[in-house]
Amino acid sequence: MSDQITFTIDGVEVKGKPGQTILEAADAAGIYIPRLCFMKDLIPHGSCRVCTVFINGRPQAACTQPITEGAIVENDTAELKEHRKNIIDMLFVEGNHFCMFCEKSGNCELQAMAYRLGISAPKYPYLFPKRDVDATHPDILIDRNRCILCGRCVEASRDVDKKTIFEFVGRGADKKVAVNANADLKDTDFKATDKAADVCPVGCIIKKRVGFAIPVGQRKYDTKPIGSDIEAGKK
Amino acid sequence: MSVNLTSAIKEICKFCGNDRTRMMDIVRAVQQQFGQVSDEAMNYIAKCVNCHRVEVESVVSFYVFLSKKQKGGVVIRLCNDVVDKMSGSEVVAEAFEKELGIKFGQTTPDGKITLEYAPCIGMCDQSPAALFNDEIITYLSTDKVKEVVADIKKHYDPSKLKHRLGDGHNADELVHSCVHNNIRNKGRVIFAEFKPEAGLKNALAMSSVEVINEVKNARLRGRGGAGFPTGMKWQFTRGAAGEKKYIICNADEGEPGTFKDRVLLTERADMLFEGMTIGGYAIGADEGILYLRGEYAYLRKFLEKVLADRRSRNLLGKDILGKKGFNFDVRIQMGAGAYICGEETSLISSCEGLRGDPKTRPPFPAQKGYLGKPTSVNNVETLCCVPRVLEMGAAWFVEVGSAGSPSTKLLSVSGDCKQPGVYEIPFGVKVSELLKMVGAEDAQALLIGGPSGQIVGSADFQRTICYDDLATGGAVVVFGPERDMVAVAADYMEFFVEESCGYCTPCRAGNVLLKKYLDKILTGCGEPEDLDILQKLGESVKITSRCGLGQTSPNPVLTTLKNFRKSYETKVKKTTNGMQPTFDIRKAVKGAETIAKRDSVIFVK
Structure with a gap:
């Protein structure tokens, strides 16, 4: 070979x-x-x-x-760009994403992708689902309104941290990330130092008290579009 | 934690070897015994099989027959499929609510009966139908609901429900069901007289490679819908690295409008297991799994008996029919209510005791399937064809049918026709001929291949049913002239919304949106632009979805948009003032007005 x-x-x-x-x-x-x-x-x-x-x-x-x-x-291609924009629109309307007061704004991959693809507002009607917030953990907040079900936290916790703090439950539009406890994140042995605390592409799993350490306007995607780092390596 | 619960779970888990890959059996057993899989139960199961609690919950929350919430000892699940609705399930639903004094989704105050809806339970030819736990009651009417509810309230034991018995093995004491086979047309392959075990004997006299070649020469293709060449699948599985291999029979037919596998499992169980045994011999597997959909649990005892008989006749077990070294046996894996598990990689996930998420391909099941071993997943009907190919030879098998699609196909026909039931027809039959056969010459539309197939109109009635033209896994639903095809499309989208596993974005969110736009159009709020949005959204779901469910779920919309465009166009209207007709403020404030007991003042320019 x-x-x-x-x-x-x-x-x-x-x-x-x-x-x-x-x-x-x-x-x-x-x-x-x-x-x-x-x-x-x-x-x-x-x-x-x-x-x-x-x-x-x-x-x-x-x-x-x-x-x-x-x-x-x-x-x-134009066709694929259209499909990608449609997917991003779907992700925006199936959750509750309020960029203007989300502390992930500027560091959010979903937001950055929308801007890169030229989306300023989704074209589909908002579905306004009811989603839970779990603020019980001393260092970490889970705001499921912003979850895009990417599976990063599930995998990082299972495969890297070897803890399986997170897993998907439910199916279809009711699918969500659950924690390995009867109810709350505080009842797990999740730590802010876990890999799974650092992988969320959106503002769903976020660390408390550091959200505005870097001001809006100086964040990762505020100056350069998402993907720029990869394109910079073009041969 | 109650001692009763812990000791029962301990026993159940022990019975399943404390093996977490048997999670489906464990949680099904707990659900059956306690009417729920509670938080306590999940914690204890996790302890017994050494996994995380959230992994148990992940499984329990995926399947509709399992629940964290307490359910009644009797769960009545009324089928709300499109065909059942056409035959009056909505009136039947009202009757159930009236007789039980509860709404759907509720449990009676005494905690004994829960009332729910179920998607297609495989009884479209005798709808409306409902499940009472594992028992099936067909041809429901308001009168029959009264009778059956009065009956169940006497003993709360569905197996004691009084009903007449169906035909064939439905009357067998182990099935004891009112289900009818409704076999309307017998073809030469499946329903003809045949010599049991002749195919198996011939196969065992050949080498495995020769068996595969015979199946290849018969050009047998998967009968579940995808049409993948069976011989090739077997060859790949046989050739894949590794000693241990599996053959799995996909008996999870869940496509709304399909029920032919139900009839095969009832009347051709031996033929099916013979086919699986031949398949096992061909690919080098010593274990087979029959994945039986939860809705067909009423057939389980009977199928176990057929397997036991085969073991006693040395048709299963060690050195089968004297063939030294050929060992093969079959176990039954029950599903628990998830359409997606008919998708072969989801089915494998489910067999492994996981939620029924499809797996990432590659690797394909033939390379890495059940428990990571090479696995061939074949449909019930496909496996029933196999003994006939080996008995009569490939040349005989291809004598009928069309050039590209040899042999016969079973169709499950229901809807607006005089003779609903199972038809074994040669491939290549014209739609118009089929309509004549089933007594539906006034049909406006035909759903062919189930909702994930196509909805065609009279312009397509001269086309033929085969892999190269109108392909089908077997579901055919007839719609009479008075049906609203946009409403039909919306009903089928509702099904996909319910049944999407939620893994990938387009299927999880896209189907919800497709349904929302259809509802908007059906309530008279649609605009001409919405048709364009529907089309483009549907295409995105089709192109970008991860598995076959999402890749076909927009079909009810896309094919009706194409074939029944007028029906859409008459429902959407351009507003004259350029304003969207989507918001009705009077309707929006009505709820608040009722609470406040006063009318709102609405200013209109």
């Missing part, structure tokens, strides 16, 4: 290693494929579907699909 696989993304030749996913190989080549649930060092969850690309004409999630020799990948 060759130790190098060559394929194309939007006509640009990309070289990757066997076992890499489309997304990993694209990142290494400095080509940004929009994504939300994916996080380096966690098992790709493949749930947000933002990284959907066409591989030889078939839609697949770039974060879970391995690269193959000669594959023709379409990423930055």
Whole structure:
């Protein structure tokens, strides 16, 4: 087996290693494929579907699909941008996201993705679901209004922290992240130093008392769009 | 914690080897015994099988037959499928509420009976129908509801309900059910006379590779809907690395309008297990699992008996029929009410004692399936075809059918037709011929392949039913001229909203939105632009969803938009003043007015 696989993304030749996913190989080549649930060092969850690309004409999630020799990948197309915008709109209306007073604003990957894709307000009607807030833990707040069910906290707690503090319960629109206790986060052995406390892409799992340490306007995505770091590595 | 609960759970878990992969059996047993899987129970189960409590809750909260909340000893689940509604389930629902004195979702004050709705329970040909725990009562009417409620209140034991018995094995003492087979048309493969075990004997006289080749030559394709070539699936599974392999029969037919597997499980159980045994021999598996949908629990004892008989006849077990080294057995895994578990990777998750989330592919089940081992998942009907292929040969099998789709197909036909039931027809039959056969020549529309298939109108009635034209897993629902196809689409979207596992964004949120737009249109608030939004939203859900459920769930919308466009267009209207007609302030303040007992003053320009 060759130790190098060559394929194309939007006509640009990309070289990757066997076992890499489309997304990993694209990142290494400095080509940004929009994504939300994916996080380096966690098992790709493949749930947000933002990284959907066409591989030889078939839609697949770039974060879970391995690269193959000669594959023709379409990423930055008008059609895919439209689908991605629709997914982001869905995420905004299925939860309760109020960027203007969310302490994650500027560091939020959902917000940043919306701006990168040119969304200023979602086009679908808001669903205004009833979601719980859990403020029982001394150092951590869970505000499920902002959860996008990406699975990062579930995986980080299970696979990295080896604690399984979080798991999904319910199904369909009622699916949510639950904690490993009869009721509250305070009844678990969750620590602010856990990996799972640092992975939330939105303002759902946040650390108390540090929310405004960096002022709005000077935050990660306030100056450069999401994905810029990857594009900076373009060869 | 009550001693009773802990000792019972301890025993249940022990019986399941304290094995967390048997979680489905554990939580089902706890639910059955206590009418709930409480917080206490979850904590104790987690302790017994050495997992986290939240992992138990993750499973319990996924399946509708399981619940954290206390339910009555008798749970009545009335099917609210589209076809049941067409045959009057709404009146029946009112009758249940009246007779029990409770609303749907409630339990009687004495805690004995819970009333709920269930999506398609596989009885569309004898609807309206309901489950009383595991028992099924069909052809419900207001009078029958009165009778059956009075009856159940005498003993609160569904197995003692008085009803006449159905035909065939439905009358077997282990089934003891009022369900009818309604076999309307017998074809040459499934319902014809055949020599039991002849196929198995022939197979065992061949090598595994020869068996696979025979199935390949028969061009047998999956009968569940996806149509993947069975021989190829077996070849991949056989060729995958690893000693231990599994064959799983997918008996979780949940597509609204399908019930043919119910009839096969009742009347062709031996044929099915023969097919599984041949499959086991072909791929090199010594274990098979029959994943039986929770709604068909009434067949379980009977199927266990068929398996026991086969063991005693050496058709299962060690050195089957004297073939040295060929060992194979089958266990039954019960589902617990989740349509998604008909998706093969979800089904595997469920067998492993997890919530029924689909798995990430690749790897495919043939490489890494049940417990990480190479696994072939095959539909009931597919496996029933196998003994016939081996008995009569591939050449015989392909004699009928169309060029691209050889042999026969079972169709579950229901809705506005005179003869609902199961039809075994050769592939390639024209829709118009089928409509004539089932007594529905005035049909306006036909749902073919279940809601995840297509809704077609008369323009398509000259098309043929086969893999290359109108593909189907078997569900065919007929809609008469008076049905509103937009309302039908909305009802089917309701089903997908209920049944989405919620893993991926487009299926979890997109289906909810599709339903919302349809409701908006049905209440007269739709605008012409909404049709465009529906189309684009539907396409996004189709293209970007993670598994087959989401990739097909927008079909009721997309195919009616295409084939019944007029029905939509007459419902949406352009406003003359350029204002959206979506907000009715009088309606919005009505609730508050009732509480305040005074009218609001609304200023109108």
